Amino acid sequence: xxxxxxxxxxxxxxxxxxxxxxxxxxxxxxxxxxxxxxxxxxxxxxxxxxxxxxxxxxxxxxxxxxxxxxxxxxxxxxxxxxxxxxxxxxxxxxxxxxxxxxxxxxxxxxxxxxxxxxxxxxxxxxxxxxxx
Numbered sequence: 001x002x003x004x005x006x007x008x009x010x011x012x013x014x015x016x017x018x019x020x021x022x023x024x025x026x027x028x029x030x031x032x033x034x035x036x037x038x039x040x041x042x043x044x045x046x047x048x049x050x051x052x053x054x055x056x057x058x059x060x061x062x063x064x065x066x067x068x069x070x071x072x073x074x075x076x077x078x079x080x081x082x083x084x085x086x087x088x089x090x091x092x093x094x095x096x097x098x099x100x101x102x103x104x105x106x107x108x109x110x111x112x113x114x115x116x117x118x119x120x121x122x123x124x125x126x127x128x129x130x131x132x
Contacts, residue, residue, distance in 0.1 A: 015064040023055045038076040047099040053088045066095055
């Protein structure tokens with residue numbers, strides 16, 4: 001073992017530009033400049049409220065995070081979103097969510113944090129852990 005968590009896969013990290021087309025927390029829809037559509041898993045609503053974060057629909061954005069194809073649907077687990085000159089920081093550079101708290105260290109809590117593994121087969125609905 002290399003000490004890395006299986007939870008956060010930095011191999012699938014992308015930075016894409018496009019438009020947020022719909023916001024229905026915990027999911028936002030993002031269409032890239034080349035026409036691909038992604039479901040953005042936004043994380044817990046309380047975190048967005050606490051940080052005074054908001055996404056504007058029908059507005060340009062740049063999203064950085066982990067991308068995963070689940071049964072043909074593209075899912076985006078953002079580490080940061082830049083929209084309207086404001087950066088929304090959602091996870092660190094290893095994908096560990098900002099709301100996870102200090103007790104979550106890489107390799108621990110891999111079933112409860114944030115990322116793609118827990119949302120598989122959830123057909124775009126909230127995962128029940130980070131996405132409501």
